[in-house]
Amino acid sequence: xxxxxxxxxxxxxxxxxxxxxxxxxxxxEDLWVREGKILNPEKLFFDEKGSADIQLDCKDSIIAxxxxxxQINGGFGVDFSLATDDFKSGIDLVSQKILSxxxxxxxPTLVTSPPSxxxxxxxxxxxxxxxxxxxxxVPRGERAKAGHVETGIVLPQISIRNGxxxxxxxxxxxxxxxxxxxxxxxxxxxxxxxxxEAGAFQDLLTTYGSLDCVRIVTLAPEMKRxxxxxxxxxxxxxxxxxxxxVANLSxxxxxxxxxxxxxxxxxxxxxxxxxxxxxxxxxxxxxxxPAGRRVFYGMISDxxxxxxxxxxxxxxxxxxxxxLVTDAIAGMGLAPGRHTLGQQVVEIDGLxxxxxxxxxxxxxxxxxxxxxxxxxxxxxxxxxxALEAASLxxxxxxxxxxxxxxxxxxxxxxxxxLNDGLYVQATYIxxxxxxxxxxxxx
Amino acid sequence: xxxxILEDYDQASEWAAKYICNRIIQFKPNQGRYFTLGLPTGSxxxxxxKKLIEYHxxxxxxxxxxxxxxxxxxxxxxxxxPESYHSYMWNNxxxxxxxDPNNAHILDxxxxxxxxxxxxxxxxxxxxxxIDLFVGGIGPDGHIAFNEPGSSLSSxxxxxxxxxxxxxxxxxxxxxxxxxxxxxALTVGVGTVMDAREVMILITGAHKAFxxxxxxxxxxxxxxxxxxxxxxxxxxxVCDEDATLELRVKTVxxxxxxxxxxxxxxxxxYSMKEN
Numbered sequence: 001x002x003x004x005x006x007x008x009x010x011x012x013x014x015x016x017x018x019x020x021x022x023x024x025x026x027x028x029e030d031l032w033v034r035e036g037k038i039l040n041p042e043k044l045f046f047d048e049k050g051s052a053d054i055q056l057d058c059k060d061s062i063i064a065x066x067x068x069x070x071q072i073n074g075g076f077g078v079d080f081s082l083a084t085d086d087f088k089s090g091i092d093l094v095s096q097k098i099l100s101x102x103x104x105x106x107x108p109t110l111v112t113s114p115p116s117x118x119x120x121x122x123x124x125x126x127x128x129x130x131x132x133x134x135x136x137x138v139p140r141g142e143r144a145k146a147g148h149v150e151t152g153i154v155l156p157q158i159s160i161r162n163g164x165x166x167x168x169x170x171x172x173x174x175x176x177x178x179x180x181x182x183x184x185x186x187x188x189x190x191x192x193x194x195x196x197e198a199g200a201f202q203d204l205l206t207t208y209g210s211l212d213c214v215r216i217v218t219l220a221p222e223m224k225r226x227x228x229x230x231x232x233x234x235x236x237x238x239x240x241x242x243x244x245x246v247a248n249l250s251x252x253x254x255x256x257x258x259x260x261x262x263x264x265x266x267x268x269x270x271x272x273x274x275x276x277x278x279x280x281x282x283x284x285x286x287x288x289x290p291a292g293r294r295v296f297y298g299m300i301s302d303x304x305x306x307x308x309x310x311x312x313x314x315x316x317x318x319x320x321x322x323x324l325v326t327d328a329i330a331g332m333g334l335a336p337g338r339h340t341l342g343q344q345v346v347e348i349d350g351l352x353x354x355x356x357x358x359x360x361x362x363x364x365x366x367x368x369x370x371x372x373x374x375x376x377x378x379x380x381x382x383x384x385x386a387l388e389a390a391s392l393x394x395x396x397x398x399x400x401x402x403x404x405x406x407x408x409x410x411x412x413x414x415x416x417x418l419n420d421g422l423y424v425q426a427t428y429i430x431x432x433x434x435x436x437x438x439x440x441x442x
Numbered sequence: 443x444x445x446x447i448l449e450d451y452d453q454a455s456e457w458a459a460k461y462i463c464n465r466i467i468q469f470k471p472n473q474g475r476y477f478t479l480g481l482p483t484g485s486x487x488x489x490x491x492k493k494l495i496e497y498h499x500x501x502x503x504x505x506x507x508x509x510x511x512x513x514x515x516x517x518x519x520x521x522x523x524p525e526s527y528h529s530y531m532w533n534n535x536x537x538x539x540x541x542d543p544n545n546a547h548i549l550d551x552x553x554x555x556x557x558x559x560x561x562x563x564x565x566x567x568x569x570x571x572x573i574d575l576f577v578g579g580i581g582p583d584g585h586i587a588f589n590e591p592g593s594s595l596s597s598x599x600x601x602x603x604x605x606x607x608x609x610x611x612x613x614x615x616x617x618x619x620x621x622x623x624x625x626x627a628l629t630v631g632v633g634t635v636m637d638a639r640e641v642m643i644l645i646t647g648a649h650k651a652f653x654x655x656x657x658x659x660x661x662x663x664x665x666x667x668x669x670x671x672x673x674x675x676x677x678x679x680v681c682d683e684d685a686t687l688e689l690r691v692k693t694v695x696x697x698x699x700x701x702x703x704x705x706x707x708x709x710x711x712y713s714m715k716e717n
Contacts, residue, residue, distance in 0.1 A: 030537070042532045046521065049543035 066104025095167030112177030172215025187362030234259030455489025
């Protein structure tokens with residue numbers, strides 16, 4: 001039946017025979033999509049007298065919002081912290097490959113790096129419309145012509161963009177470091193660590209250059225003047241995350257009061273829970289969180305970074321704050337062996353990744369769908385809870401749940417078809433299929 | 443009238459659905475000739491709607507050439523409120539079938555001019571060629587649609603204030619909070635339903651028994667507006683055993699004795715597949 005053309009000419013697709021995640025539960029409902037957004041079929045019926053142009057039988061699949069990975073350092077041989085000639089194609093490769101893991105939006109993460117990785121060359125082509133605030137990539141050839149020396153810059157090459165058949169959408173960069181604690185640097189290079197005790201926010205700005213495409217900053221709140229920095233970042237809509245830190249609970253609570261809303265990979269690179277000073281972990285049950293705010297925490301549920309019992313303790317203490325992250329490194333998707341992570345070399349062995357020659361964990365190679373399945377198995381939680389930890393919660397963390405992370409009407413139609421085992425069968429962005437499991441399996 | 447008595451709610455719902463299905467299919471509706479159906483809301487017809495949806499999903503029944511006219515809608519309730527009759531019809535019927543949205547008519551309780559909306563509804567029914575089969579229910583106070591006790595038996599579609607019995611009965615849909623129940627509604631009149639070529643009233647449950655007794659064993663009375671259908675040439679009352687609890691044994695025995703005749707109306711059950 002043709003749809004009423006008075007509102008829109010765009011075709012209406014009705015996904016039938018499926019169970020959709022809506023209202024925190026799987027419901028037997030059809031999913032309607034038009035112009036890249038989830039459509040309200042009742043409104044369509046009564047207001048527009050419209051109906052579907054195309055009906056697709058989903059063979060009883062589960063339909064869930066696309067996964068959002070807010071901490072991913074690279075994959076498939078690409079390292080987001082390493083400036084290379086073809087950095088752009090590297091990010092494109094990762095964003096395309098993670099579609100098969102169910103990730104439809106992500107925050108490319110840069111670990112602690114030398115300033116040259118963050119800084120953009122200050123001169124822009126005069127024709128640039130946004131002048132000094134823009135982050136359009138200045139092609140190498142043009143810069144060389146202008147007489148500038150090209151340094152290995154990375155951050156300016158990351159731009160916020162919508163996903164599509166080319167790959168998952170980029171929500172902005174996650175800068176993990178260099179304003180972190182020496183004692184909890186993990187795999188981050190010590191020589192690149194910095195403080196902002198001299199100039200506070202100005203120091204941070206000098207290190208990072210522009211914050212235009214930055215979405216999350218991980219820092220250690222015990223550092224001097226962190227409160228000012230956290231306030232400034234929060235004012236600019238940047239999510240502040242606490243991590244790689246030896247902060248005690250009061251310092252962490254103060255950071256939250258100044259605006260921090262996230263914890264970077266809970267348990268890892270922070271003081272262990274102690275019953276007289278729970279440290280950052282104590283934020284999960286702190287009573288000093290400002291009213292109406294929620295602290296979220298990243299969990300790497302690859303079965304290695306966190307013991308399943310610890311995962312369960314965190315989940316049970318604060319289920320609504322749990323955000324699944326991969327913290328994937330360049331080696332994700334590659335065969336076992338040696339690979340680079342930022343300025344260091346790491347060794348992959350199965351799902352384990354260590355700084356080469358040590359037993360220090362350095363990032364993960366588990367894909368997001370593996371993390372979702374492992375989280376569900378380890379905690380025994382419902383399918384809905386597991387799926388929301390990778391979609392709704394990261395969207396809430398970033399304040400974008402009105403358009404991402406749910407299948408609510410008018411949201412972006414970024415969704416997945418999964419089987420009952422939570423294996424991704426197909427990935428859709430803006431209502432278009434951008435990846436499908438082929439019959440032979442991948 | 444025909445009084446069709448089935449054992450329980452499920453069987454009554456199924457009989458009614460089969461009857462509607464057969465009527466539509468035997469009518470042989472097409473592009474130039476639509477089957478017009480009047481439809482009710484509430485808990486009674488839910489089982490019937492489920493069966494109709496089942497016949498549709500099995501490919502036996504299509505609503506492509508069916509036009510529907512609902513009996514009523516609350517006034518002042520937002521159309522997308524979960525308890526509006528628009529929501530009810532979408533969730534319980536329309537979203538599961540293949541009816542053309544242009545052919546599904548429900549009164550708009552938020553229209554700027556309510557009487558004009560009612561007049562327009564009457565006109566739409568007239569333009570559709572009248573109603574072939576009007577399906578309705580009965581309230582505990584014996585009302586048909588929202589034609590509350592005291593409604594003229596020749597009334598047309600109009601605005602009505604709901605009686606206390608009705609508000610009490612509907613409170614269960616509004617968290618049991620009487621203050622949340624709408625107090626006014628637009629409704630087809632008794633006369634409007636009487637104009638239909640055929641009327642089918644679904645009555646199930648012991649709480650409706652007294653109303654059924656008043657409707658068919660006592661006189662035609664504007665206090666029990668369903669009684670008006672005693673004067674309609676083709677009315678079927680479909681009920682379960684519990685709804686007959688206030689009837690005379692003689693009445694029940696007589697009509698139960700006719701079940702073999704009644705069942706010929708639903709057996710064989712036709713299917714559009716056979717065409």
